[in-house]
Amino acid sequence: MTEMSGADMVVQALVDLGVDTVFGYPGGAVLPIYDALFNHPSIKHVLVRHEQAATHAAEGYARSTGKPGVVLVTSGPGATNAVTGITDALLDSIPMVVLTGQVPTTLIGTDAFQECDTVGITRHCTKHNYLVMSPENLGAIMHEAFHIATHGRPGPVVIDIPKNVQVATGNYARPNMIEHVSYRPQYDPDPTDIADAIELIANATRPIFYTGGGVINAGPQASAALREFVAMTGAPITSTLMGLGAYPSTDDKWLGMLGMHGTYESNMAMNKSDLIICVGARFDDRVTGRLDAFAPHSKKIHIDIDRSSINKIVPADIAIVGDAGRCLDALIAKWNSDGRKAKDLSEWMRRIDGWRAARCLDFPESKAADAEIMPQRAVRALYDATRGMDPIVTTEVGQHQMWAAQHFGFDEPNRWLTSGGLGTMGYGFPSAVGAQVANPDRLVICIAGEASVQMNIQEMSTVSQYRLPVKLFILNNEWMGMVRQWQELTYESRYSNSYSDSLPDFVKLADAYGWTGLRIDTLDELDAGIAKMIATPGPVIVDCRVAKLANCFPMIPSGAAHTDMILQSSEVSGTMDDEAKALV
Amino acid sequence: MKITLQAAERHVLAITVTNEAGVLAKITGLFTARGYNIESLTVADITSDHAVSRITIVTNGPPPVIDQIIAQLDRLVPVHKVVDLADQGPHVEREIALVKVAGTGEKRIEALRLADVFRAKVVDTTLESFVFEITGNSDKVDRFIALMRECGLVEVGRTGVVAIARGASAL
Ligand SMILES: Cc1cc2nc3c(=O)[nH]c(=O)nc-3n(C[C@H](O)[C@H](O)[C@H](O)COP(=O)(O)OP(=O)(O)OC[C@H]3O[C@@H](n4cnc5c(N)ncnc54)[C@H](O)[C@@H]3O)c2cc1C
Ligand SMILES: Cc1ncc(C[n+]2csc(CCOP(=O)(O)OP(=O)(O)O)c2C)c(N)n1
Numbered sequence: 001m002t003e004m005s006g007a008d009m010v011v012q013a014l015v016d017l018g019v020d021t022v023f024g025y026p027g028g029a030v031l032p033i034y035d036a037l038f039n040h041p042s043i044k045h046v047l048v049r050h051e052q053a054a055t056h057a058a059e060g061y062a063r064s065t066g067k068p069g070v071v072l073v074t075s076g077p078g079a080t081n082a083v084t085g086i087t088d089a090l091l092d093s094i095p096m097v098v099l100t101g102q103v104p105t106t107l108i109g110t111d112a113f114q115e116c117d118t119v120g121i122t123r124h125c126t127k128h129n130y131l132v133m134s135p136e137n138l139g140a141i142m143h144e145a146f147h148i149a150t151h152g153r154p155g156p157v158v159i160d161i162p163k164n165v166q167v168a169t170g171n172y173a174r175p176n177m178i179e180h181v182s183y184r185p186q187y188d189p190d191p192t193d194i195a196d197a198i199e200l201i202a203n204a205t206r207p208i209f210y211t212g213g214g215v216i217n218a219g220p221q222a223s224a225a226l227r228e229f230v231a232m233t234g235a236p237i238t239s240t241l242m243g244l245g246a247y248p249s250t251d252d253k254w255l256g257m258l259g260m261h262g263t264y265e266s267n268m269a270m271n272k273s274d275l276i277i278c279v280g281a282r283f284d285d286r287v288t289g290r291l292d293a294f295a296p297h298s299k300k301i302h303i304d305i306d307r308s309s310i311n312k313i314v315p316a317d318i319a320i321v322g323d324a325g326r327c328l329d330a331l332i333a334k335w336n337s338d339g340r341k342a343k344d345l346s347e348w349m350r351r352i353d354g355w356r357a358a359r360c361l362d363f364p365e366s367k368a369a370d371a372e373i374m375p376q377r378a379v380r381a382l383y384d385a386t387r388g389m390d391p392i393v394t395t396e397v398g399q400h401q402m403w404a405a406q407h408f409g410f411d412e413p414n415r416w417l418t419s420g421g422l423g424t425m426g427y428g429f430p431s432a433v434g435a436q437v438a439n440p441d442r443l444v445i446c447i448a449g450e451a452s453v454q455m456n457i458q459e460m461s462t463v464s465q466y467r468l469p470v471k472l473f474i475l476n477n478e479w480m481g482m483v484r485q486w487q488e489l490t491y492e493s494r495y496s497n498s499y500s501d502s503l504p505d506f507v508k509l510a511d512a513y514g515w516t517g518l519r520i521d522t523l524d525e526l527d528a529g530i531a532k533m534i535a536t537p538g539p540v541i542v543d544c545r546v547a548k549l550a551n552c553f554p555m556i557p558s559g560a561a562h563t564d565m566i567l568q569s570s571e572v573s574g575t576m577d578d579e580a581k582a583l584v
Numbered sequence: 585m586k587i588t589l590q591a592a593e594r595h596v597l598a599i600t601v602t603n604e605a606g607v608l609a610k611i612t613g614l615f616t617a618r619g620y621n622i623e624s625l626t627v628a629d630i631t632s633d634h635a636v637s638r639i640t641i642v643t644n645g646p647p648p649v650i651d652q653i654i655a656q657l658d659r660l661v662p663v664h665k666v667v668d669l670a671d672q673g674p675h676v677e678r679e680i681a682l683v684k685v686a687g688t689g690e691k692r693i694e695a696l697r698l699a700d701v702f703r704a705k706v707v708d709t710t711l712e713s714f715v716f717e718i719t720g721n722s723d724k725v726d727r728f729i730a731l732m733r734e735c736g737l738v739e740v741g742r743t744g745v746v747a748i749a750r751g752a753s754a755l
Contacts, residue, residue, distance in 0.1 A: 119606060124610075182602055311651060312655075
């Protein structure tokens, strides 16, 4: 037990918890903590330019390292600015701890200067939150908050700390191990469920693995176990947007992403399968399409650490609650101890090859030197140019995000950072900042749209200040392309407010912030431009001009079945009925 | 376009939670945020150190929704346990209502006579009013209140349901 101020306690707890980086922005209600951080020897504070960016940077830090991201912001506007990123982390299961300043306990509830009901506002967009009323509880709450953020299904935790609690003193002790009174997630699966699952897997003739962000959450050893178990069973595998990288995209059992903008082969294989082995994925509506037509002939094994994910949308035949890694380990052990042999799946794989032959990711393009660049081509060129460099790729939200998911290949987990659940434009650039801070020597690329990137463009200043060599690769189509695409499909091309008017000159903007700015206009400039981006030290913006009206296919329209996939734009009609219009 | 809904079942949930600030808001907020129904909700602490509260919620929904409600409640950090009393075999449900009836003459006499039939207690009397206390399951309380409407009912206060499983075993 040591007596210290609340502010010192916050910093001491961060040190004891192994935190090396805090993303934040100061203000009146957190000045004591900022003072305690002044010239701190082991904790690096990264000063962002907007609190939303602090939260996304923390997400980027967390997703690229597996460690929790830490945010420090002031009361009132500091806290409300952080809300979007907190919600983003909740939907994508990202471990994060957000420390917010609050007015002194004596002023709470009086509409004091910069007071807002932070715990009230964040109650339903956090995994848990705390209002600390005494420095005596602060140390324990800090440790408990990190425990909750990182255990079970990860998520954001807010600790609201009134200013007088930061100034007053209390006793701090580093706890040994946290045994929470009520929060006890289940990590190890029930052996009978594992045995039942093995029985189904060993006898399936058309099995498929459907994996998601939960495998990434479970750590790199879970990805390794996944590879091993897939190899043992010989079954093909698809993944959600959030799970890319858990299984190598270069493997022949890999079918690509599934869902709304997934591949034809993965969606058809899901639809025709007799067994779906879902590991750490949550049957999102982008994935299932029309529910009554979703994989109608298959049994489902659902592995998830959060019981509420199971049977939420699609009923499971075998529900396994546990950590993805430990469940996969248990499946491998049981497969071996039962002496199971992989079934001959060649008939199934032949059918899948038939769907692959549709070459659903192909796109029309001109190969002329001065041709306009198709955005898909730009992503492929970026992928080809960075092979072997093990880059970390983040994205904004829109068509470019889907093209990146389709055409960039990932072979390892924690290399792909995107906002899936909330779909937050403005996520990609600051999350690249966070990933670069966490991985100073790695190549970090943000694939952005010209509209999304403007939502947190102020972070160019943060990048300059910390000399972060982030590469911001903008697929500039001068449209909110994803919105325009839906307007073409649903509203007979009435382009209501979807044009990106009055764009800045991104090259000059780079100059203004002390970055390098490059522009790529035509196909013959593409490879050289990318090579120059990679070779240039320090931060680089690439304004890559791409075909303005390209659309993202394949696509399952909202509310349609997997088998009703649109492969090319020629199949698109201009309107939809009200049922379809009401879906997101 | 029409919005269609599935048929609902009534369920009584008993939830034990850490007795901390905001826990009730967290639980009621979960119901509003996810579109679940609350028919009634009661809460009070139940341990000698006041550390744990028991919340009884009467809700309704199709069976898969009830399962989801339980799973969603169960993953909240301050929640210790969630039990669907329907899964616990038979259980007892009670609520208390305080029913104020005003009037004189025949109606007043009828009110008193009916209260006697329902074994409601008179807890306050003036020359032109009674306050009755009635305890029972919601059905009985409903029926009593309906009858009192004919006898000069002016005000009702109800606790909502508390419930517990029959037999020796505990939650
Ligand atoms: C414009 C746009 C288009 C999109 N199109 C698509 C699309 O075509 N296809 C697609 O797939 N997605 C798409 N998405 C993303 C989609 O909205 C969802 O975010 C995504 O499908 C959810 O991925 P997931 O199921 O892997 O779940 P996640 O959100 O990653 O959730 C992880 C699941 O794993 C569980 N879990 C967490 N930790 C563990 C652990 N240690 N062990 C076991 N389980 C664990 C969690 O409880 C949760 O159920 C799109 C998003 C946008 C913005
Ligand atoms: C904060 C926020 N506001 C609005 C949206 C809705 N939205 C989704 S994609 C999109 C357009 C994105 O345009 P751009 O960044 O240029 O990417 P493109 O689709 O052209 O690749 C919009 C407005 C969103 N996802 N997030």
